[in-house]
Amino acid sequence: MKIGSRTIKTALGTPISISIAQVLGLTNFISAGILTILCIQPSRKRSVLSAWHRFLACVVAALFSVLFFELIGYHPIVIGAMLICFIPVTVWLKVTPGIATSSVIILNLYSAQHLSLSFLTEQFVIIIIGIGTALLVNLYMPSLEHQLKQKQDELEYYFQIILNEIALYIRDKNENWNGKELGICEDILQDAMDLVLLDKENHLLRNRHPYHDYFKMRSKQLELLEKMLPLVSRLPNRDAISIKIADFFEKLGDAVHPGNTAVLYLDELEDLRQTFDQEPLPKTQEEFETRANLFRLLHEIEDYLLVKKRFKKSDISDKKRIKKDRNND
Known part of the structure; x- marks a missing residue:
């Protein structure tokens, strides 16, 4: 005890x-x-x-x-x-x-x-x-930094699982995943925001808290991930564009961290959207519905990345972006 x-x-x-x-x-x-x-x-x-x-x-x-x-x-x-x-x-x-x-x-x-x-x-x-x-x-209050960092690490771990499970589903229609990580993330976010509030109350002269914006950002991203799942379930199996989207989700999973590199993935998403636009027009109602779901999914992914981009100053300088673009040419 x-x-x-x-x-x-x-x-x-x-x-x-x-x-x-x-x-x-x-x-x-x-x-x-x-x-x-x-x-x-x-x-x-x-x-x-x-x-x-x-x-x-x-x-x-x-x-x-x-x-x-x-x-x-x-x-x-x-x-x-x-x-x-x-x-x-x-x-x-x-x-x-x-x-x-x-x-x-x-x-x-x-x-x-x-x-x-x-x-x-x-x-x-x-x-x-x-x-x-x-x-x-009561002047002495133990620091909550360690507990907040632990919540951050746990949240990012489960975000990685969610993104990788989405990638697996798109590739193989793997239906073994029950989505329990979404509920776990909600619980972590609630506990984390309670800790943030308590830590703010321990610092009477502090108006902003470094973890407050972070957990708010993750909360918005989690909402977007939940909106993506129905769209992902309607993607065709082993379609060329679907595979590219699965690869992209896998990259997003590997890139879950406290920093801000969203701008790189927004550039890559734009390339993916251009590839999507170059595809032949749909000929059947099923193909049209699939194309519409793909378009909506790309939009949700963009919102997911924009939430991270607005969170803090980017860790990627313009020079790094130019160098990356040259390497891809």
């Missing part, structure tokens, strides 16, 4: 806050530990927001406690009546995450059976210790 960083930080922060409250000789020092437990969050941004919500809710709770307990009395029914008024106010102030935290303070104040200025001051010190300790502990 893996112990997460949030568990470790809770285990460290709770005794620290309780110890500080004990050293200061505060009443209800255990409450400082409870506040710390409630304020430990999975990211720095959520931790800061949580601290603000809980602090404001505690302040409002203290005001309500003074009004209800001192004016009406110390009775369990009064607690219920106060909560009926208090909770809607927290909703209005948009600090509902602080309801549980403020309830700790409410019960502390109720148990005192008398509210003096010194006791109220103690409660605010407990709030500051509990929430402050959680904030300090």
